[in-house]
Amino acid sequence: MNLDIEFVLPHWLYWSVLLILPLVVMFLVDRSFRRGGTISGGDTAEVPAGQEVEVSYQPPGNLFTNVVDRISGFSGRYVAYWALIAPFIFTYEVLVRYAFNSPTNWAHESMTLMFGMQYLIAGAYALREGGHVRVDILYQRAKPLNRAALDLVTSIFFFIFTIALLSTGWKFFSQSVSDAYFFGSSYANETSFTEWAIQFYPVKFMLFFGALLLLLQGIGQLLRDGQSYRYHWRLHQGSRTFARVLLIVAGLLAAWVAFEMVNIAVTDYDSLAGSLEGVLGNVGIGSLTLVMFGSLMVVLVAGLPLAFVTGGLGVCFLYLIGTQDMLNLMPSRIFPMMTNYQLSAIPLFIFMASVLEKAGIIEELFDVVYKWMGGLKAGLAIATIIASTLLAAMVGVIGAAVVTMGLIALPAMLKRNYDPEIAIGSIMAGGTLGILIPPSILAIIYGVIAQQSVGELYLGSLIPGLLLAFMYGFYCWMRGTLNIKLAPPMPVEDRVDMKEKLRILRKMLAPIILVILVLGIIFTGIATPVEAAGIGTFGALVVAAMHKRLTWPNLHAACMSTLVASAMVMWIIFGASIFVGFYILQGGQTFVQELISGAGLSPYAVLLLMMVLLVALGMFLDWVGILLLAVPIFVPLIEGLTFDGLFGLPGVNATDVSLWFGVIYLVNMQMSFLSPPFGYALFYIKGVCPPHITMAQIFRSSFPFLGIQALGLMLVILFPALVTWLPNLAYG
Incomplete structure (x- = not known):
């Protein structure tokens, strides 16, 4: 038939x-x-x-x-x-x-x-x-x-x-x-x-x-x-x-x-x-x-x-x-x-995030993780980072996790006498994981600009993203262990037994299955990232309906917030494509490449120079603007270099250089969100902080996590297999 x-x-x-x-x-x-x-x-x-x-x-x-x-x-x-x-x-x-x-x-x-x-x-x-x-x-x-x-x-x-x-x-x-x-x-x-x-x-x-x-x-x-x-x-x-x-x-x-x-x-x-x-x-x-x-x-x-x-x-x-x-x-x-097909994933993933957030499901997610992890020293900060990781895997919307966790987790931590700098730093660092953890919207735009497979970028950034999440959590645990007053565990009377933990975990089964579904169909090649975003959004509507929160007011709010966010991203792309496109047309790309290559620097020195420039740009420019200004110039130059490894460690296969640099770029952009004086996460969190929290405190809270991000960047450069192993395993 x-x-x-x-x-x-x-x-x-x-x-x-x-x-x-x-x-x-x-x-x-x-x-x-x-x-x-x-x-x-x-x-x-x-x-x-x-x-x-x-x-x-x-x-x-x-x-x-x-x-x-x-x-x-x-x-x-x-x-x-x-x-x-x-x-x-x-x-x-x-x-x-x-x-x-x-x-x-x-x-x-x-x-x-x-x-x-x-x-x-x-x-x-x-x-x-x-x-x-x-x-x-x-x-x-x-x-x-x-x-x-x-x-x-x-x-x-x-x-x-x-x-x-x-x-x-x-x-x-x-x-x-x-x-x-x-x-x-x-x-x-x-x-x-x-x-x-x-x-x-x-x-x-x-x-x-x-x-x-x-x-x-x-x-x-x-x-x-x-x-x-x-x-x-x-x-x-x-x-x-x-x-x-x-x-x-x-x-x-x-x-x-x-x-x-x-x-x-x-x-x-x-x-x-x-x-x-x-x-x-x-x-x-x-x-x-x-x-x-x-x-x-x-x-x-x-x-x-x-x-x-x-x-x-x-x-x-x-x-x-x-x-x-x-x-x-x-x-x-x-x-x-x-009319770029790949960019259609941006409004879809933002819409998926908005549906889950407007339905109150993200708040429930944090509550579940908090009750599971709260008994640990610095458990609330660790719970925030875990919830941010799961949130990043659900939505891929840069900045949304910072604001959401700021509204939900910050009052809870301050109420329990957490040091404000640990509380704020864990929220900002956890929120920026949306840059690395699939389905990252930044990875989608990078893939379009650099002509790199988005699926490979997703797989390549997964291990570095989880590694950074672990490092953030370990730092919070160490601070709470060395000085329990900085990040006290959950009071005994607020803790729940294992039976209750398993009961409340059932509320998160649907969102977790949604994450597995979206990432699974991308990594297995069943669907493109755009199709996965569409299916994920459909799944978010189903999850909201299961929680009895698929209402017209919620859909309206999700549609309007999606519109503002996607319009902001796309109009930056429109404006920057004119500016950068004309500069490249005038020979700017060749000029910068010859300027860097003519300096006689080694491949790793060139990479270091690029990282410094990206961090400097991240202090002032929006992430989309940096991507459209820097990536068209950097990627062709980096693809022509050979990276044989540092300190006797394995190098990067020539066919993997573009993917490796893409993930390095994503890690670097995570740093840009926390870099004073104008990192965007600093202002996102300021918008939801109590009035007594000053910008000086927010700046200080970012420094330890910036150090962790710099360490993560160094590890990705020294050990390219952190990026290339999973994509090569999946795609050969």
Whole structure:
């Protein structure tokens, strides 16, 4: 009997589901809230509320800003509910492939395109919610008036990026439809290259539409920045000179941008007198490197979100070094990221994390581990690290574990008289394990950028991740043993017997089975990491239902937090891909490689130099920005080197160098999250700490665990088999 399923999703049904389903979910969610529905778990998105700098004055806005906020809110909510479709589609794909020998292309393609459109539309909502990550080096230390002036200055780069994307995005879209309706040469009715042959023009339209939504939200933000400037100008005590200078700079930049826009609009080949188009065209690559990365650091520390720093500067250098036609590089760099299949795993794993967290299952997980380990010296800190390890294996969301464990474990440890530095350090270190323990989202992006197998990266990082978790726990146990007052065990009256431990363990069977399922189907090759993420998310929905917490309010909260987190990551990728892509196009990759290789350093000295540079970047930049700036340059160079081993120890097989370096990179990025003064874990935990915990205490708490991470990095370098043994065993 032939069990083949020949179903192919009709195009009209695909677009109908995307259009109608969000409206149905909105109705059900709103009805549930009206009937008293509540969210079970906490509110711990990838970018916690406590990370942003609180200001006493909130600009009131006006009619325009209120309308724009509503538009951004509705559009964000609309596309957020698309995430509910993917778990069912990917589960269907794996089922029909293995049960009925009927693999499909449309399942993967439809979801990849859906998420690509979601990323673009979600940018405005993330901006409204403050979800775009910024580096607050000078910004948070500035006086309120100067901070408002910095907002006005840096907004110029935001508008450079969004207006350029709006213009080039429209041209990119129009060329994919038909000459009958739009000007210019065209790929009339452009479709995908698979047998599904879906039309690309609705997807490409989102480049224009997403930029339009972002531009409107940015104008609303600019109006609020102006209100804030006027308010603080009236209240400011002392000199206003710096604020005046910044305002003059903003005016000059705005005038220059307006003039160059006129130049682009009225000329084709000959620029207007005074235009800066192509003015840096003859600058050498060495000087260009200093100019590009010097200006990047200056604008970055001024407080503009990283996505718009890199994107805005990328547009500037496209214009200053090339010609106005080179601006069309923007959509051609962003569209491949929108439609990259591997990157679809990011929103899926984040959604999986959000479903488990909103359903309160992560809190139950910690409670179970705490009751099992609490009797040990420093048992609560060890329980936190074990729970963080399990949490990392469930979700792979960087930062979520730090905030979640901070909300759950920190009050419990402080209540039991733990030394604050041990309590905070164990939470931050355990939380960063999400970088290494599969399914790490950082590993997914690294695999895409470095053209490395994500499955091999997962297997290669598993042993180093577990090794670091053991080292964290052993350090806490040693501190508790040497001085029991620093980390006392659980009081005797709070302990439970083995029978009770086994009883409460049953509550965690479903989440643990989910972890084994997700990792098992990746490691055995049954499904790709993207499919595993879809199946894992479907499993998370089942687990939430088993715990009677699969409610519309919980699903709504999970969808919205997923939207902000994935939009933040993807817009950084979009902006950085323009900046880095142009630098590489100008020969930057070759320049840096020749600079390092020409220094006459040994392979291990080159590796050491890279590690130092990555740690230094980690003190200031977001992990996605570091990856997109450094990996395209470092990986080709490292692949050409031979590592024969240090101190007589075995070296690295040439075929394993890329995998080995990938895991070394992941371990290094774990350090970047704890590196003062601007490691992101430091600010994640500050957002959930009691007021009496100072940043100085948080900094001190990170140092011992940074030392452990450095030791772990050294072990991975000295003993490459820690990385390569498991992948070679599994894949040969």
